[in-house]
Amino acid sequence: MTQSAYWQRIATKAQQEQRPFFSLAPMEAVTGSVFRRVVMRAAAPDVFYTEFTNALSITHPKAKFTTRGRLYIDPSEQPKPIVQLWGNSGADFTKAAKEVQQQGYQAIDLNMGCPDMAVIKNHSGSDLIRHFDTAKAVIEGARQSDLPVTVKTRLGFNDLNEYETWIPFLLKQQVPVLTVHVRTRAEMSKVPAHYELIDNLVQMRDTLAPDTLLQINGDIADHQAGIKLANDHPGVDGIMIGRGIFTNPYAFEADAKPHSSHELLELLRYQLDLYDQFVAMGIQGHFAPLQRFFKIYVRGMRHAAEIRNDLMQTKTTDEVRAIIDQLEQAE
Numbered sequence: 230m231t232q233s234a235y236w237q238r239i240a241t242k243a244q245q246e247q248r249p250f251f252s253l254a255p256m257e258a259v260t261g262s263v264f265r266r267v268v269m270r271a272a273a274p275d276v277f278y279t280e281f282t283n284a285l286s287i288t289h290p291k292a293k294f295t296t297r298g299r300l301y302i303d304p305s306e307q308p309k310p311i312v313q314l315w316g317n318s319g320a321d322f323t324k325a326a327k328e329v330q331q332q333g334y335q336a337i338d339l340n341m342g343c344p345d346m347a348v349i350k351n352h353s354g355s356d357l358i359r360h361f362d363t364a365k366a367v368i369e370g371a372r373q374s375d376l377p378v379t380v381k382t383r384l385g386f387n388d389l390n391e392y393e394t395w396i397p398f399l400l401k402q403q404v405p406v407l408t409v410h411v412r413t414r415a416e417m418s419k420v421p422a423h424y425e426l427i428d429n430l431v432q433m434r435d436t437l438a439p440d441t442l443l444q445i446n447g448d449i450a451d452h453q454a455g456i457k458l459a460n461d462h463p464g465v466d467g468i469m470i471g472r473g474i475f476t477n478p479y480a481f482e483a484d485a486k487p488h489s490s491h492e493l494l495e496l497l498r499y500q501l502d503l504y505d506q507f508v509a510m511g512i513q514g515h516f517a518p519l520q521r522f523f524k525i526y527v528r529g530m531r532h533a534a535e536i537r538n539d540l541m542q543t544k545t546t547d548e549v550r551a552i553i554d555q556l557e558q559a560e
Contacts, residue, residue, distance in 0.1 A: 233377035252276035254471035284316035315340035319370030326374035355414035422447030431464035
């Protein structure tokens with residue numbers, strides 16, 4: 230179960246280049262097809278994930294239409310993203326896994342770390358840290374397709390020491406990749422990531438599941454920070470970057486270089502064009518989530534706060550383009 234041709238290709242390529250593999254973290258209302266393609270143009274990681282999608286919704290007669298935008302993959306997307314699913318029923322995951330395989334997905338990741346209260350009340354996400362039996366049923370359910378099944382989690386729910394039982398439990402499931410956000414659910418992102426525990430995680434992996442690839446997530450800003458973390462902690466196979474992409478859309482550049490305001494604004498234009506195409510396809514799209522990206526492109530510019538405030542007042546992509554035109558004329 231541990232060995233996966235899909236993940237072996239990713240790991241082997243990174244090993245040949247003497248580095249960890251890199252991925253963009255699954256993020257709600259962020260890592261849809263539009264933004265994945267923006268990052269792909271700026272500097273692509275080895276691995277992309279979708280937004281997290283409710284396993285039950287994927288095959289539910291009424292709800293399945295709401296997942297269309299979340300699960301959409303553009304033909305230009307290379308590599309294809311991994312679908313990340315959340316839920317608490319093994320049966321739901323069995324049906325969802327078979328459906329996403331039919332849709333062309335090549336790998337599944339299970340969300341066992343989301344700290345959102347709505348997800349937790351649904352007995353899903355990080356709530357599974359408190360329910361080993363449900364977590365096991367979810368993994369077994371997802372494995373009823375032919376796709377490799379991986380897990381993303383946190384160190385614990387409320388107590389940091391929970392990792393001493395939770396992580397070994399997951400490793401014993403022999404998943405191809407275990408991604409650990411090195412904080413607890415209770416800590417959210419309010420405290421520094423617990424890098425001091427990474428070597429313990431590596432040792433657990435080496436003992437219990439030597440074929441499982443270990444990926445670390447939390448406070449990793451860019452490619453260079455990821456390389457340093459992997460060098461500091463031998464045995465780490467992969468690096469996942471999440472919020473770092475909001476500071477720097479070029480976070481995955483192996484050779485970091487400065488980027489002009491013009492380059493950043495052109496990247497924003499590209500995102501606006503992709504967004505318009507997405508909506509024109511009849512896939513539900515909301516303008517408000519697009520606004521959360523504006524800070525990425527104006528950070529570091531003169532009068533950045535004013536520019537962002539102007540952008541947040543916009544209601545259409547054309548209004549955003551008009552502001553971009555003004556900014557570029559003023560350069």
